Amino acid sequence: MTLADVNLHFGGVTVLKDVGFTVEPGTVLGLVGPNGAGKTSLFNCISGHYRPSSGSIRIDDAEISQTRPAGMSRHGLARTFQHPALQLESTVLDNVLLGGHARLPGGPASWAVRLPPMVRSERELRAEALDRLEELGLGWAAHRSADELSHGLHKGVELCRALMARPQVLLLDEPAAGLSHGEVDSFIQTIHGLKAAGEITLVIVEHHMGVISALADRVVVLNHGSKLMEGTACQAQSDPRVIEAYLGKDSMDSNDSTDTRDGIGDDAA
Numbered sequence: 001m002t003l004a005d006v007n008l009h010f011g012g013v014t015v016l017k018d019v020g021f022t023v024e025p026g027t028v029l030g031l032v033g034p035n036g037a038g039k040t041s042l043f044n045c046i047s048g049h050y051r052p053s054s055g056s057i058r059i060d061d062a063e064i065s066q067t068r069p070a071g072m073s074r075h076g077l078a079r080t081f082q083h084p085a086l087q088l089e090s091t092v093l094d095n096v097l098l099g100g101h102a103r104l105p106g107g108p109a110s111w112a113v114r115l116p117p118m119v120r121s122e123r124e125l126r127a128e129a130l131d132r133l134e135e136l137g138l139g140w141a142a143h144r145s146a147d148e149l150s151h152g153l154h155k156g157v158e159l160c161r162a163l164m165a166r167p168q169v170l171l172l173d174e175p176a177a178g179l180s181h182g183e184v185d186s187f188i189q190t191i192h193g194l195k196a197a198g199e200i201t202l203v204i205v206e207h208h209m210g211v212i213s214a215l216a217d218r219v220v221v222l223n224h225g226s227k228l229m230e231g232t233a234c235q236a237q238s239d240p241r242v243i244e245a246y247l248g249k250d251s252m253d254s255n256d257s258t259d260t261r262d263g264i265g266d267d268a269a
């Protein structure tokens with residue numbers, strides 16, 4: 001996926017300014033930056049929830065910057081949200097199945113008639129959804145109502161739902177926020193598993209620098225809507241511009257750069 005010169009304005013307010021980067025297929029990009037830097041707005045531009053004022057967003061050869069959210073699965077894109085939006089009164093399994101809906105053959109007419117190929121596809125999707133839940137340690141919850149589950153488990157269900165679309169590019173917005181230490185560890189293992197299986201490209205917005213360090217091949221740092229730097233997680237954490245963006249200019253006058261560097265992770269976790 002490649003972004004070039006992405007700009008986003010709301011009235012006279014510039015939210016994103018000339019943002020560009022490439023995420024190589026099969027890699028994980030961490031998108032970080034202080035509160036209000038524009039990370040979620042950029043996700044919203046990529047996923048079609050916002051239309052960029054200008055610029056280009058491409059997956060392979062397809063320009064997607066004018067595509068609406070409902071059309072994104074055609075381009076192999078799926079995302080999760082900071083606050084998972086699940087159908088709380090439905091079962092966990094039904095929530096996860098929603099993610100695979102676009103893969104069903106035919107259209108609304110054939111879905112209503114429920115011809116044999118359709119029934120077969122539904123059965124296959126259901127088996128796949130149960131496998132996904134099992135892989136993420138959520139098999140036990142498949143037939144529970146979603147509102148019985150904790151926030152951390154909702155995030156796992158949302159991840160399963162996104163994976164059911166078999167995305168080529170998956171955007172995860174603060175996947176570790178509000179998770180317990182154990183849940184963060186199992187999230188990291190899950191993403192390592194997806195990476196090892198190959199073929200999925202991930203962009204992760206995350207304040208938890210431990211998660212970024214564990215998972216991201218590259219990091220893009222946003223500040224005030226612009227790209228501040230791009231490099232490895234290690235380079236980002238020791239870059240004076242990044243430290244200043246997170247902690248303010250005063251911190252740069254401190255002699256103890258180690259404390260400052262740790263502060264990015266602590267502050268952000």
Ligand SMILES: Nc1ncnc2c1ncn2[C@@H]1O[C@H](COP(=O)(O)OP(=O)(O)OP(=O)(O)O)[C@@H](O)[C@H]1O
Pocket residue numbers: 010013015033034035036037038039040041042
């Ligand atoms: N629909 C909107 N209308 C006006 N301003 C907006 C809109 N969406 C985002 N903004 C502004 O864009 C800026 C960036 O917000 P955004 O949520 O993208 O930052 P962020 O880096 O994701 O922050 P956080 O880490 O706190 O989630 C903020 O100043 C926000 O108020």
